[in-house]
Amino acid sequence: MPDLYPLLLLPEFKERVWGARDLAPLYPNYKVGAEPIGEVWLTGDECRVANGRVTGQTLGVLAARYGRELVGEGPPDSERFPLLVKVLFPREKLSVQVHPTDEDARRGAGVRGKSECWYVLAAEKDAQLGLGLKPGTARADFETAARHGDPTDQLLHWIHIQPGEMLYNPAGTVHCIGPGSVLLEVQQHSDTTYRLHDYGRARELHVEQGLQVMRERTGAGKVTRGSEKTMLLVSPHFGVYKFLVEGESVQRHAGSRPSSARVVVGLEGCGVVAAGGVEASVTTGDALVVPASLEEFTVRPQWRFEYLCIAVPPRGAPHPPTSRD
Secondary structure (H helix, E strand, O other): OOOOOOEEEOOEEEEEEEEEOOOOOOOOOOOOOOOOEEEEEOOOOOOEEOOOOOOOOEHHHHHHHHOHHHHOOOOOOOOOOOEEEEEEOOOOOOOEEEOOOHHHHHHOOOOOOOOEEEEEEEEOOOOEEEEEEOOOOOHHHHHHHHHHOOOHHHHEEEEEOOOOOEEEEOOOOOEEEOOOEEEEEEEEOOOOOEEEEOOOOOOOOOHHHHHHHOOOOOOOEEEOOOOOOOEEEEOOOOEEEEEEEEOOOOEEEOOOOOOOOEEEEEEEEEEEEEEOOEEEEEEOOOEEEEOOOOOOEEEEEEEEEEEEEEEOOOOOOOOOOEEOO
């Protein structure tokens, strides 16, 4: 077996006060403990490999060991996996929060920029996301409310969401996730979050830090789909594509040396990913990393397989077109 091959990762289940006890549709058989699960990390530094020669080793250790061979030339950090992919299960509102940009991060010690996007896997009838300030709300009004401890979620622009939609949340956007959805989140590999309002929960707030990095307008919103059917979103930090293979068809992912590792996330059914003479089965809720050193890989279904393919695009990728519907 080669040094690097398609790496099937074990998810990490994270307890959150706003989380769920039923993790359908992706993990219906997972037994939730005393505290609800809010996030399932698919490509976290501590996610362990479940197949092959490096079984049991973490993605963070492998990224530090193999560097560009694993992560690719596109990411700015050669020894850290560039993308954190999660599944979110909000049953209560998350905090009103904001993340720093790369520029903010360069000014702050130990802080990384965090832009993100969400693909809606499931949504109840009234599920919503708050993205940016609502029309007519001035930044000064929001700052005053945040410093006084007022419920700033009322000052956000709330968007109804439906399964299959993609939303872009560039760093600097004040935002809040409402209850009643299941979201696949793709983000820069950072967990820097500044909470501005948290509904009286006993968690730390970061009002001054958050107001410093907040932008009044950022271009956040639903992503307007282009002509390429498989493309959900391409931004400077991540590209997300969706594929469906059925029957005897095979999806080939090939080309020149890729700009980064690619992450395959199973949405529905089961498929076999093959690269470098190694095969690995991926099913609903699984994540598999194809190292950048493997230029080509194929995906064939076991009857039917729907999946996302996620990567860091070549440098210079544009911000996606969005709407605030």
